[in-house]
Amino acid sequence: MKVSQYLLATRRETPNDADIVSHQLMFRAGMVRKVASGLYSWLPTGLRVLRKVENIVREEMDRAGAIELLMPSVQPAELWKESERWDEFGPELLRFRDRHNREFCLGPTHEEIITDIIRNEVRSYKQLPANFYQVQNKFRDEVRPRFGVMRSREFLMKDAYTFHLDDACLKSTYKVMYEAYCKIFDRIGLNYRAVLADSGAIGGSGSHEFHVLAESGEDAIAFSDTSDYAANVEKATCLVADDRVDHSSGDTQQLEEIHTPDVRTMEQICKFLNIDAKQGVKTLIVKGIIDSDGKQPLVALVLRGDHLLNEIKAAAHSLVASPLEFAKDDEINQVIGASPGSIGVVKLNVTMLVDNDASILSDFVCGANRNDYHLTGVNWERDATATEIVDLRNVVEGDISPDGKGKLTIKRGIEVGHIFQLGTKYSEKMKATVLNENGKAITMTMGCYGIGISRIVAAAIEQNHDDRGIIWPDSIAPFQIAIIPMNMHRAHRVRERCEDIYEQLTAAGYDVLFDDRKERPGVLFADSELIGIPHRIVVSERGIDANEAEYKHRTSRDAEQVPFEQLVDYLKGKVNL
RNA sequence: CGGGGCGUGGCGCAGUCUGGUAGCGCACAUGCUCGGGGUGCAUGUGGUCGGAGGUUCAAAUCCUCUCGCCCCGACCA
Numbered sequence: 001m002k003v004s005q006y007l008l009a010t011r012r013e014t015p016n017d018a019d020i021v022s023h024q025l026m027f028r029a030g031m032v033r034k035v036a037s038g039l040y041s042w043l044p045t046g047l048r049v050l051r052k053v054e055n056i057v058r059e060e061m062d063r064a065g066a067i068e069l070l071m072p073s074v075q076p077a078e079l080w081k082e083s084e085r086w087d088e089f090g091p092e093l094l095r096f097r098d099r100h101n102r103e104f105c106l107g108p109t110h111e112e113i114i115t116d117i118i119r120n121e122v123r124s125y126k127q128l129p130a131n132f133y134q135v136q137n138k139f140r141d142e143v144r145p146r147f148g149v150m151r152s153r154e155f156l157m158k159d160a161y162t163f164h165l166d167d168a169c170l171k172s173t174y175k176v177m178y179e180a181y182c183k184i185f186d187r188i189g190l191n192y193r194a195v196l197a198d199s200g201a202i203g204g205s206g207s208h209e210f211h212v213l214a215e216s217g218e219d220a221i222a223f224s225d226t227s228d229y230a231a232n233v234e235k236a237t238c239l240v241a242d243d244r245v246d247h248s249s250g251d252t253q254q255l256e257e258i259h260t261p262d263v264r265t266m267e268q269i270c271k272f273l274n275i276d277a278k279q280g281v282k283t284l285i286v287k288g289i290i291d292s293d294g295k296q297p298l299v300a301l302v303l304r305g306d307h308l309l310n311e312i313k314a315a316a317h318s319l320v321a322s323p324l325e326f327a328k329d330d331e332i333n334q335v336i337g338a339s340p341g342s343i344g345v346v347k348l349n350v351t352m353l354v355d356n357d358a359s360i361l362s363d364f365v366c367g368a369n370r371n372d373y374h375l376t377g378v379n380w381e382r383d384a385t386a387t388e389i390v391d392l393r394n395v396v397e398g399d400i401s402p403d404g405k406g407k408l409t410i411k412r413g414i415e416v417g418h419i420f421q422l423g424t425k426y427s428e429k430m431k432a433t434v435l436n437e438n439g440k441a442i443t444m445t446m447g448c449y450g451i452g453i454s455r456i457v458a459a460a461i462e463q464n465h466d467d468r469g470i471i472w473p474d475s476i477a478p479f480q481i482a483i484i485p486m487n488m489h490r491a492h493r494v495r496e497r498c499e500d501i502y503e504q505l506t507a508a509g510y511d512v513l514f515d516d517r518k519e520r521p522g523v524l525f526a527d528s529e530l531i532g533i534p535h536r537i538v539v540s541e542r543g544i545d546a547n548e549a550e551y552k553h554r555t556s557r558d559a560e561q562v563p564f565e566q567l568v569d570y571l572k573g574k575v576n577l
Numbered sequence: 578c579g580g581g582g583c584g585u586g587g588c589g590c591a592g593u594c595u596g597g598u599a600g601c602g603c604a605c606a607u608g609c610u611c612g613g614g615g616u617g618c619a620u621g622u623g624g625u626c627g628g629a630g631g632u633u634c635a636a637a638u639c640c641u642c643u644c645g646c647c648c649c650g651a652c653c654a
Contacts, residue, residue: 012603012615013589017647037646143578146647265653282654300654308652326651340654367654394652487612522614529614540613550613 001479002502003515007044010527020216022461023148025470029531031457031478038145038153045531046457048478048511050156053456054135056187056475057158064180066131066160071113073137077103079112083429094141106139111426111448114161118444119432125165128434128444129173133160135453149454150414151218156453163427163444165436170445174206174421177449181210181417188456189473190416191463195221196231197418198312206421210451211413212459221413222395226406234312237391238399238408240356253363253377255346260374264341266305269374273365280305280365281358281378283343285327285336288319288351298327298335302345302354302386304361307393314392319351342367344375345384354386355393414459415452422446461532470532471554474576479513481505481575482528486540489518497564498539501549504568509577529554535575537567 009030017034018024026032031046042050058068077095080086086093086105094106107113114132122130138157145153160177164170178194185192190212197209209232211221222236223229231237263272270277281302288299299320303309315322333339335350344366345352359380368375378384399408424443426432433441457476464471474480483502488494495516502514513533515524528536538550538559549567552559553574562570 011588015588016583016590019648034646144648267653282652284652284654303652311651324651326653329654332654338654343654484613490612520612520614520616522616524615525613526615538613542613 001511001513003513003517006513008527008531009043009045010530018148020147020150020462021465022150022216022458025461025465025530025532026148026458029470032149034148038142038151040149040152040154045478049457049472049476050454052476052478053188053453053460054156054158057184057451057453058135060180060184060187061133061158061160063183064131064176066133066180068134069117069132070134070136071107071110071117073107073139074104075107075110075113077105079116079430080105083112083115083426085112092140092142094139107136108138108140109448109450110134110136110159111161111422111446112430115426115430115432115446118161118163119427119430122163122434122444125434125436125442128163128165129169130163131160131173131177132162133158133449147216148458150458152454155455158451158453160449162447162449163432164446165434165442165444167421167423167445170421170423170447171206174419174447177419177447178208181419181449181451184451185210185212185416188460188475190456190460192416193221193223193230193413195223195413196235198232198235208419209413209415210417210419212416212456212463213411214414214459214462215412216462217412217414219413219415220394220410222399222408222410224401224403224406225409227401227403229401229403229405229408233394233410234310236395236408237402238395239402239404240360241400252379252382255378255383256376257368257370257373258376259372261372263372263374269365270305273374273376275365277305279361279363281345281361283345283348283367284309285332285340285343285350286314287321287325287327289321296321298331298350300343300345300348300350300352301392302352302358303393304355304358305365307355307357307396309392310394313390314353317353317390319353319387336369338367338369338371342369342371342373344369344378346375346378348384352384352387353392354389356389356391357393359386359389414455414462416456416459417449417451419449420447422448465532468526469530472532472534474534477511477534478531479511479533481510481512481535481537481571482533483512483514484521484524484528484536484538485514485516486521486538486542488516488539491541493544494539494541497544497549501537501539501564501567505571508568508572510571510575535571537571 011028014024018027030043032040032042035041077086097103135158137154139154142153145151162173192210192212194208194210197207220233222231222233260272263269266277266282282305284301285298288297290296301314311324314320315324362379364378365376366378395408397410401408424445427444427446432444436442461470483498485494485498502512505512534554536552547563548561550559551562
C-alpha cells in the first residue's frame, strides 16, 4: 500500500475522552473513530489488524474441527423467551419492535439461535459431536461503555457452540478448544494466562478464562508462584493459614465494651484503638433466602477486617440470596437494633456465616450491636458462635495456593477468551435432542467458547507499546514492513529504488506500507512508529551510493545496513509471514 | 440509577465569573524555505459557540428546559 492512495488518518493529539493507552493510540494511529458512546468505526488501519486477528482465530478454529456459519445479529424474542433469557437478561439486552410490532433483540450472544438450528438439523447421535462457530458483531447495551473498543457496546466476537451426547464427550471437545485457544494466543504473540473462572449465571461445571496480562486489565487473577494454579480472583480460593494462638490455658483477654463515638469504618476503629485491621472483624448484613413463610431473613457475613467480601462466593451459599443484596439500614436497625458501623458478632440474632480466616481469630475487635460502641477481647466459642465457617473472601497476595504448592500472586488481566461447559441449560429448555443408538431421545449437552476479537486488538496494544506508539507483533501488524524514503521528491533514484523494493516485498507476500508522501523525514518516522509497523526500511541517496538499504526493527535502537540485492532474503529471515 | 465534570472550526483549548457581536495551537490550502526525527515564514479556507425558549438595546457569556459526551460509585458494617 502506498500512503498516497491510503487513509492514514494519524493524529498528534489525544482526544480528551481516551483514558487508557490502547484507546489513545488506536485513535492517534487512525485505527478507530468513535461514532457514539460505545460505538466505533474501524478505519482501514484498524480493520487490517482486526482482520488479521480474525483470520488467525478462524484458521485455528477450522484446524480444531469447528465449522463456520453465520447467524443474524437481530434475533426474534420467541427464542429468547423459550430459553427464559428474555426476562433474565436485564437491560444489557437491547430490545425493539419491527414495523409489525414483533419483538426482537440485538444478539449479545447466540446460544438460542444455534440451539434452534441444531435441534432442527441434527437428529442422530451419529452427527455428534458438532462444533459450529461464527465471527460476528455482538451488541450489549453496557451501562457504561469505556476504554474505547475494550468495553464497547458493539464488538466483534468469535463464538463457538458444541453439542454432545454426554459430558465425557463435552469434556474432550472442551479440551480441544482449550488447546486451540492456547494456539491462537501463542500465534498472535500475546502474554496471556488461562485461568479457572466462575461459570456465573450461564451455569455449567467447568470454565476457563483467557487473560492478556496488562496493568490496565479490569480483572484480577491469582496465580501460584510454584504450581500451575491460576484463577480469576472471583473464583480463586486458598488454604487457611492456621496460625491460631493456643488459648487453651485460658489466657485470653476479657470482653470489654468501649465507647467509640462516630467510629463506623474498619479504618476508623483501627485508628481509634490503634490496632491492625487483621485484629478486627467486620460484619456485613445481607439478605437471606426467602423461607417457607415468605419471609426474607437477614444473614450476617463475618470477615477479618483487612479482607474483602467475595460476592460470588457469598451468593453461592445456600442461605444467602442470589444475586447478593445488602440489607438496607432501616432493616438492620429494626432486626439488630444497631446501625451499620456498630454491628458485631456477640449476641447477634441472625444467621452468622464466618469466613475461615475470621474464624481463627482471638481477642479481636468488633461492633457491639449498640450504636457508638465496640467490643474488644472478643473470642469465638466463649463470646459468639458461628452458624457456619465458610470461604467468603477474595484471596490476597501471599495467600497459600489451594493445592498447597506455593503462594498466590495477583496480577491484572484483560479477558479475551472464555470457554464454558454449558451442560443442558439451553438444550433442555429448547428441547434439543437426538436419538441415541437405542432410538431414545437424548438431550444434548453443550459447550460454548468465545473470543473477543476487537478486544484482542486493544489488549495487544496495552501489552505492546512505548512512548512513540504501538509495537505490533508481526502476526497482527496492519503492515509488517514500512518503506521510508529520504528526500524522495527531489531524488528520482530514491523513488525508483523504493518502488522496486515495494514491488519485490509485495510479491513476496508481505503487507508493505510505502510512505510516498511529500513530508519531512521526521513526519514519516513518527507516523510509522505511531502505527507500530514492526519492520522499517529506509532508502536514502547516501544508501543508494553505498548500494544499501537501512533496516531497523521497531524495538531495536540501531539500524543495520543491507545490500539491496540481499534485502528481500534478509527480510524473509526477519519477518514472519 | 446516584455524585461530579464537559459541550466554542476536523483535533486540543482560551473566552463565560464581570453581556458589547469569537480567538489561539495543531490540522487543512497556496507560495517560498528546509531536506535523516513532527522545519521556518507568509497568506488563506473553515465556527448561527450542542439544541430550544426566555431576559436584554445587545447573549458563547445571565435564566429555564432539553440533548449528547466523559469520569467516579460494595469494600462500609
